[in-house]
Amino acid sequence: MNYEAVIGLEVHVQIKTRSKMFTRVASGYGHEPNTLTDPVVLALPGVLPVMNKAALDAVIKAGLMLGCEIAPVCKWDRKQYFYPDSPKNYQISQYDQPICLGGAVEIELPGSARNVMGEHKSIPLTRIHLEEDVGKLNHGATDSLIDFNRAGTPLMEIVSEPALRSADEAFAYLTALRAIMVQGGISDCDMEKGQLRCDANISIRPVGQTTLGTKVELKNLNSISFVRDGIAHEIKRQMAVLARGGTIVQETRDYDGQTGASQSLRSKEMAHDYRYFPDPDLMPVQVDQAWKERLRAGCPELPFDRQRRYFTDFQLPYTLTSVLVWDRALAEYFEAAACAAGNDKAQAVGNWIVNDLLRELGQAGLALADSKVRPEQLAELVRLVDTGVLLTGAAKEVFVEMFATGEAPAAVARRRGLEAAPTDAGALEQWCREAIAGNDKARAEFKSGKDSAINAFKGPVMKAAKGKADPKAVDATLRRLLAGD
Amino acid sequence: MPGADELDIDHVAALARLALTPEEKSNFSRQLGGVLQHIEQLRKVDVTGVEPTAHAFPVVNVWADDVARPGLTTAAALRNAPAQRQNLVVVPKVVE
Amino acid sequence: MAAEIHYQTIATLAARLAAGELSAVELMQAVIDRTRAVDDRVRAFNSRDEADALAQAAASDARRSAGEAMGPLDGIPVALKDVIAVEGQPLTASSRMLADFVSPYDATVVKKLRQAGAVLWGRLNLDEFAMGSSTENSAFGATHNPWDLSRVPGGSSGGSAAALAAGEAIATLGSDTGGSIRQPAAFCGVVGLKPSYGLVSRYGLIAFASSLDQVGPFTRTVEDAAMLLQVLAGHDPLDSTSFTAEIPDYRAAVCAGPRSRRLGIPKEYFGAGLDPEVAAAVRAAIAFYAAQGWEIQEVSLPHTEFCLDTYYIIATAEASSNLARYDGIRYGHRSQSAGDVTELYEKSRAEGFGAEVKRRIILGTYVLSSGYYDAYYRRAQQVRTLIRSDFLRAYEQVDALLTPTSPMPAFRHGEKADPLAMYLCDIYTIGVNLAGLPAISIPGGFTQAGLPIGLQLIGRPFREAELLATARNYEQAHDWHQRRPNL
Ligand SMILES: [Mg+2]
Numbered sequence A: 001m002n003y004e005a006v007i008g009l010e011v012h013v014q015i016k017t018r019s020k021m022f023t024r025v026a027s028g029y030g031h032e033p034n035t036l037t038d039p040v041v042l043a044l045p046g047v048l049p050v051m052n053k054a055a056l057d058a059v060i061k062a063g064l065m066l067g068c069e070i071a072p073v074c075k076w077d078r079k080q081y082f083y084p085d086s087p088k089n090y091q092i093s094q095y096d097q098p099i100c101l102g103g104a105v106e107i108e109l110p111g112s113a114r115n116v117m118g119e120h121k122s123i124p125l126t127r128i129h130l131e132e133d134v135g136k137l138n139h140g141a142t143d144s145l146i147d148f149n150r151a152g153t154p155l156m157e158i159v160s161e162p163a164l165r166s167a168d169e170a171f172a173y174l175t176a177l178r179a180i181m182v183q184g185g186i187s188d189c190d191m192e193k194g195q196l197r198c199d200a201n202i203s204i205r206p207v208g209q210t211t212l213g214t215k216v217e218l219k220n221l222n223s224i225s226f227v228r229d230g231i232a233h234e235i236k237r238q239m240a241v242l243a244r245g246g247t248i249v250q251e252t253r254d255y256d257g258q259t260g261a262s263q264s265l266r267s268k269e270m271a272h273d274y275r276y277f278p279d280p281d282l283m284p285v286q287v288d289q290a291w292k293e294r295l296r297a298g299c300p301e302l303p304f305d306r307q308r309r310y311f312t313d314f315q316l317p318y319t320l321t322s323v324l325v326w327d328r329a330l331a332e333y334f335e336a337a338a339c340a341a342g343n344d345k346a347q348a349v350g351n352w353i354v355n356d357l358l359r360e361l362g363q364a365g366l367a368l369a370d371s372k373v374r375p376e377q378l379a380e381l382v383r384l385v386d387t388g389v390l391l392t393g394a395a396k397e398v399f400v401e402m403f404a405t406g407e408a409p410a411a412v413a414r415r416r417g418l419e420a421a422p423t424d425a426g427a428l429e430q431w432c433r434e435a436i437a438g439n440d441k442a443r444a445e446f447k448s449g450k451d452s453a454i455n456a457f458k459g460p461v462m463k464a465a466k467g468k469a470d471p472k473a474v475d476a477t478l479r480r481l482l483a484g485d
Numbered sequence B: 001m002p003g004a005d006e007l008d009i010d011h012v013a014a015l016a017r018l019a020l021t022p023e024e025k026s027n028f029s030r031q032l033g034g035v036l037q038h039i040e041q042l043r044k045v046d047v048t049g050v051e052p053t054a055h056a057f058p059v060v061n062v063w064a065d066d067v068a069r070p071g072l073t074t075a076a077a078l079r080n081a082p083a084q085r086q087n088l089v090v091v092p093k094v095v096e
Numbered sequence C: 001m002a003a004e005i006h007y008q009t010i011a012t013l014a015a016r017l018a019a020g021e022l023s024a025v026e027l028m029q030a031v032i033d034r035t036r037a038v039d040d041r042v043r044a045f046n047s048r049d050e051a052d053a054l055a056q057a058a059a060s061d062a063r064r065s066a067g068e069a070m071g072p073l074d075g076i077p078v079a080l081k082d083v084i085a086v087e088g089q090p091l092t093a094s095s096r097m098l099a100d101f102v103s104p105y106d107a108t109v110v111k112k113l114r115q116a117g118a119v120l121w122g123r124l125n126l127d128e129f130a131m132g133s134s135t136e137n138s139a140f141g142a143t144h145n146p147w148d149l150s151r152v153p154g155g156s157s158g159g160s161a162a163a164l165a166a167g168e169a170i171a172t173l174g175s176d177t178g179g180s181i182r183q184p185a186a187f188c189g190v191v192g193l194k195p196s197y198g199l200v201s202r203y204g205l206i207a208f209a210s211s212l213d214q215v216g217p218f219t220r221t222v223e224d225a226a227m228l229l230q231v232l233a234g235h236d237p238l239d240s241t242s243f244t245a246e247i248p249d250y251r252a253a254v255c256a257g258p259r260s261r262r263l264g265i266p267k268e269y270f271g272a273g274l275d276p277e278v279a280a281a282v283r284a285a286i287a288f289y290a291a292q293g294w295e296i297q298e299v300s301l302p303h304t305e306f307c308l309d310t311y312y313i314i315a316t317a318e319a320s321s322n323l324a325r326y327d328g329i330r331y332g333h334r335s336q337s338a339g340d341v342t343e344l345y346e347k348s349r350a351e352g353f354g355a356e357v358k359r360r361i362i363l364g365t366y367v368l369s370s371g372y373y374d375a376y377y378r379r380a381q382q383v384r385t386l387i388r389s390d391f392l393r394a395y396e397q398v399d400a401l402l403t404p405t406s407p408m409p410a411f412r413h414g415e416k417a418d419p420l421a422m423y424l425c426d427i428y429t430i431g432v433n434l435a436g437l438p439a440i441s442i443p444g445g446f447t448q449a450g451l452p453i454g455l456q457l458i459g460r461p462f463r464e465a466e467l468l469a470t471a472r473n474y475e476q477a478h479d480w481h482q483r484r485p486n487l
């Protein structure tokens, strides 16, 4: 029998705010233990929560970017369970009235080759709600230690429909979702810091069956690659169980990314009974049109929308777009430079960014924000090459110098004497004549209509010019001579 | 409304994380049975179409701006902790 | 009237302090002396720090002699129910669970009292976690009614009422979830005010039932209640349920007298179980208001019979959740015999909580548990809506309601052993909490046996000024509030 996998993902994303979800002590990562607490974080007797406006803004913005319907009114509920990392022993969350409903994440599946765009799919979302994070438990040999710094950090839970069909789709989903959250300024989504965490619900069923099989929840998937590997492993495990004639048990399993093995977590003795009820300490949230529009105005273009625009506006090749659009700063840098250089030179601009700028940044260990080369300067460099003032090799040298000093390209070229020699038209014509005369075969081919045969003359001309001839002038001169021939 | 005899004291005590003695269990079952029986009269009220009251004076959008203020020092945060080590709160080993 | 210092009012003492007739230290010392003399019998205090109180009083005197701006309560000793957080001070809720807890922060009402210059004096006994109507459910022993030490002072703010009645403070704070200020005020013959829900910040008040709890004052007179409320009331950004109502000048309004004169008598508040002496006192009060020219109208609050059940579902559900944080992990009692974390929770909570708290946690957990939410909690919230509309409808005809505070005067220790019998003590007070209304209990006479009787006046939401003025109308024509127990 043929089986297909059905996967739903629950993604928790920490929201980047200055203070916590329900109190105004600082939020942060990497601080000394128990230095980011206050009476509310520790759930001391008598404290009360007050919601963080910025966290609400962030989740609504996330919802708008993902095409969710923003609930006109939502409320807060207490999700009750005892766990040492949860100071109140209930989590303030949203149960039956989440702030965002529906929406979707567009994903791209791997293409047939690296430079070929893959198939796109839209993965529908069930909901997004806002809640608070718990503290961190560190397990020792004989006891466990609790740091409450993380407790109370604003947390967004993004729940997908069970609409993913493979580990690759899950990988693509997380890649796209993470980029959107980062580009929207919602979160840094660093999985190592726990800013993005993912649980997967996985089941398999015979192809054609519409009901769902028994699902297994996979936890502790702490990198996007581990999510892919863990899901692939779990699908294989379930297939094997069924092939043996066994049945899938509903359980929670822990996937170890290092060993590539999973194990059943000790099943809880008691079925969860969270005893949700509306939190009497908090008032509902009402979202009006004006609030939504204000946030919508701050939403960046989604990566795939940007990519489609690059195809149509700039005729960029897929490979360039697939580097540029996943980094908002890089894409904005590109657009600024392309705008300064002119749309017809956008591809050249893109090439400089993807090949040269990223290489130099990588070697220097710098971020784009640290780059001394401003977008207009890069556009200027492209123009100098285009007008023949700089030849490609010289331009590369100029770029390295610009990167180091932040000087304008023309200034570097002048100071370093890298400008192409003003071509002596007489000398160039002479070299071209010699080149044509020296290759009868190419000459005949060109005459009979093979345009590319012209390239055979260019090497000897460049050699004679010691590389300092403008390729455009060379091409034009050769054509003129061959035509009048 | 469920009957007063449905109170499963062991289950509820486990949910509430209360280790009750057998005596407490039988006392509470009896006493709360009486209370629940009394509560059954709420069944008489016609609540069709009645909105539940969560707050006596509801308002919306009560929030604060995202400004970080100083919290407790680590010493103050841990001052009441029954067990601590290296500025962390100690509990028996938690097995997931 | 030359009352002993410890039995004088805020109004009198504030004037005497301002006139230089008395120093804050002398006042505090008088209160300390009185407390030392009577508290081994009354047992109103869980803890008190005499040196700290005297230091605060000395600071008040220093401010006064330096000519600094003085607060409205400068130098006045105010003692607090032991559920209100004071930085650096014990906060126990009369529970073993918090026997050793020291608060690292101030409640908002405490900040306001400090700003007003009040001397924070002692922590007063209560029913554990404010659950009870007699102050017998305290882990540290019961408080005794100063009018008859064999009787309870009411609850849960029994310590607050008893301390004031015994002259161990000039004013006290309590909290009221289902009558916990008004009923002990009635039992002890003092004034107790439960403000409208949201008028006074709950930040720093140990939560019992979040949607019902309010902090309020115990005072000797209605005017004092106005003075204390003035300090306590007002929006608090740390309490999301705190209301942004405009705060009027309560004392001025009280002295100006009531503006409206339509009094409603809810017929459901005079049913079976009402003590005849209490009923007689309330009828006398009705006659008094009628004689004063008030229009008296019988009104109906048809859902009154459902208040108790609605209350016990909502209050216990919220309490079961609010008390989940007491787990012996970050603070509080931790069992020494726990092998794992689950045992740590179960044993710490079993050892730390008393029987009434456990009983209510069990009930609250049950009504929220899977499959029961709609039948209990949601239905109770719906009935709450009906109870609330009953009151609002009555206010279309009248401006205030007059009722007994409690169906009976103070009962004897141990008299109400059955939880349901105890719960029935609250039948006249809980509707007010469910509806979020302001209500006051004022002294309304004495029984043959010499026990105080309380009258309850219930006002419109956030119209405390009018309510206080109405209460003072009665108070001024009677001298019940000037009688003192024989201690
Ligand atoms: Mg916990």
Ligand SMILES: [Zn+2]
Pocket: A012, A131, A157
């Ligand atoms: Zn969650």
